[in-house]
Amino acid sequence: MKPFIFCPICSQKLEPAVLEERNRMLCPKCGWVHYSNPLPVAIAFTRNTNGEVLLIRRAHEPAFNQWALPGGFIESSEEPHEGCLRELWEETSIEGSIESLVGVYHRESTMYGSLIAIAYRVLACHENICINHEVFEAGFYPADSLPEVTIPLHRQIIEESLANS
Ligand SMILES: [Zn+2]
Known part of the structure; x- marks a missing residue:
């Protein structure tokens, strides 16, 4: 599975972030987080x-x-x-x-x-x-x-x- 590169809400480029001790992709503009769920x-x-x-x-x-x-x-x-x-x-x-x-x-x-x-x-x-x-x-x-x-x-x-x- 390819990771998201852009925010699906506002199209901003996502940035890596550590949230709740997990590596996530975060939108720096609108705060959308890519939670990777099964x-x-x-x-x-x-x-x-x-x-x-x-x-x-x-x-x-x-x-x-x-x-x-x-x-x-x-x-x-x-x-x-x-x-x-x-x-x-x-x-x-x-x-x-x-x-x-x-x-x-x-x-x-x-x-x-x-x-x-x-x-x-x-x-x-x-x-x-x-x-x-x-x-x-x-x-x-x-x-x-x-x-x-x-x-x-x-x-x-x-x-x-x-x-x-
Ligand atoms: Zn966004």
């Missing part, structure tokens, strides 16, 4: 009634062409579980219901910076998959013969979900 992401560990796990093969960066769990950024004004079900629906047309929280995770992404990922166990209401442009393919797979998931966070969520179910 972006929230929701991830869906989704199963059908047979216990098979829904995976997608990503058609965009990061992790282009990699198998993954459906998910994406939570929108403003949206509950985390709503963002989870929305992303699931947008990517696969699967409607689901939240079963439980898997966990909350922090990761540093080279593309997006600091992320907080909130992962839910989701029960699929049906199996009529229809993918969108973000996905090459999607399907339900038996837990003991999943396509290889290389994204460390997604692998961890899958392992923790299966271990606690």
Whole structure:
């Protein structure tokens, strides 16, 4: 993630400053401070009634062409579980219901910076998959013969979900 150079409020060049013992970028004209906070992401560990796990093969960066769990950024004004079900629906047309929280995770992404990922166990209401442009393919797979998931966070969520179910 590239740092801000100019103030987004008044266009003045930002200057480095130490505030509350952290290095920040500060606007010397209007006092705007760039607080660098993590972006929230929701991830869906989704199963059908047979216990098979829904995976997608990503058609965009990061992790282009990699198998993954459906998910994406939570929108403003949206509950985390709503963002989870929305992303699931947008990517696969699967409607689901939240079963439980898997966990909350922090990761540093080279593309997006600091992320907080909130992962839910989701029960699929049906199996009529229809993918969108973000996905090459999607399907339900038996837990003991999943396509290889290389994204460390997604692998961890899958392992923790299966271990606690
Ligand atoms: Zn300013």
